[in-house]
Amino acid sequence: MEMPLSVDPRRTLHDLARARNVSLASLSEMIGRNSSYLQQFIRKGSPRKLEEADRRALAQFFAVPESELGAGEENSYAPSSRSEWIEVPRLPLGAAAGPGALTGDEAPFDSFRFSRRWLRDQGLANARLSAIRVQGDSMEPVLHDGDEILVDRAQRALRDGIHVVRIGDALLVKRLATAGPGRATLLSQNYAYPPIEVALEEVEIVGRVVWKSGRL
Numbered sequence: 001m002e003m004p005l006s007v008d009p010r011r012t013l014h015d016l017a018r019a020r021n022v023s024l025a026s027l028s029e030m031i032g033r034n035s036s037y038l039q040q041f042i043r044k045g046s047p048r049k050l051e052e053a054d055r056r057a058l059a060q061f062f063a064v065p066e067s068e069l070g071a072g073e074e075n076s077y078a079p080s081s082r083s084e085w086i087e088v089p090r091l092p093l094g095a096a097a098g099p100g101a102l103t104g105d106e107a108p109f110d111s112f113r114f115s116r117r118w119l120r121d122q123g124l125a126n127a128r129l130s131a132i133r134v135q136g137d138s139m140e141p142v143l144h145d146g147d148e149i150l151v152d153r154a155q156r157a158l159r160d161g162i163h164v165v166r167i168g169d170a171l172l173v174k175r176l177a178t179a180g181p182g183r184a185t186l187l188s189q190n191y192a193y194p195p196i197e198v199a200l201e202e203v204e205i206v207g208r209v210v211w212k213s214g215r216l
Contacts, residue, residue: 009049009050009068009069009070010041010042010045012064012068012069013038013041013042013058013069014042016062016064017038020062020089020128021128021130021153022089022108024038024039024042025038025039025107026107026108027058027061027107029107030057030061030107030108030109031053031054031057031058033054049070050069050070052071055069055070055071059071061087061089061108061111062087063085063086063087063113084115084116084117085113085114085115085116086113086114086115086116086119086129087111087112087113088111088112088113088114088129088130088131088150089108089110089111089130089131090108090109090110090111090112090130090131090132090148091107091108091109091130091131091132092107092109093132093133093171094132094133094134094135094171095132095133095134095135095149095164095171095172095173108130111131112131112148112150114129122210122211124152124210126154127152127154127155127210128152128153128154128207129150129151129152129153129210130150130151130153130207131148131149131150131151132148132149132151132164132171133146133147133148133149134146134147134148134149134173134212137190138174138188138189138190138192138193139162139173139174139188139189139190140189140190141189142162142189143162143173143189143209143212143214144214146214146215147212147213147214148212148213148214149164149173149209149211149212149213150209150210150211150212151164151206151207151208151209151210152207152208152209152210153206153207154207155207155208155210156205156206156207156208157205158176158178158184158200158205159176159208160176160177161175161176161208161209162174162175162176162208162209163175163176163205163206163207163208163209164205164206164207164208164209165186165203165204165205165206166203166204166206167198167202167203167204168202171206172186173209174186174187174188174196175187175188175189176205179197182199182200182201183197183198183199183200184197184198184199184200184203185197185198186198186203
């Protein structure tokens, strides 16, 4: 069965990546291709269509039917309860709760599935979420080494709360507080770690931590 003429898998993939805030290079690496593979598919039409394994991996990641990415309906993965669930990418990154961790590859390696209703109840219906791992003990007892945290990249303003921030190449998870004009303080929950005062231009706010998971 041919796909309907109205389906444009290149446009669909482009829009899905933008909505999830995931780069085409990261998606290409996730499916085992070189970093420019999907960019060439979208912008240059090469390859003409996605291979079945690549198409299915992308459809499962975005929780959409394969038919939206170019498959015929008779050979199309179709997620159940598509409208009820959101897939949140898990990134192979560690945000240091202690000395700064260097950032790594941001291609997702897995995902968490969350109920749309739960996200809506938490005020996260319009959030841009990613999951990363906590490293170190400076945020104990709130966050522990090995916890996974949801970071809302749509919340990048300096406000009360725990944030993931980037200083140079280091990724940190800290509570932020203003420290006078043009300055901020990075606070640990573990009082063994002193506050760190920095200029605002030295800090990139990656997002606000809105949820955590961890082993008991």
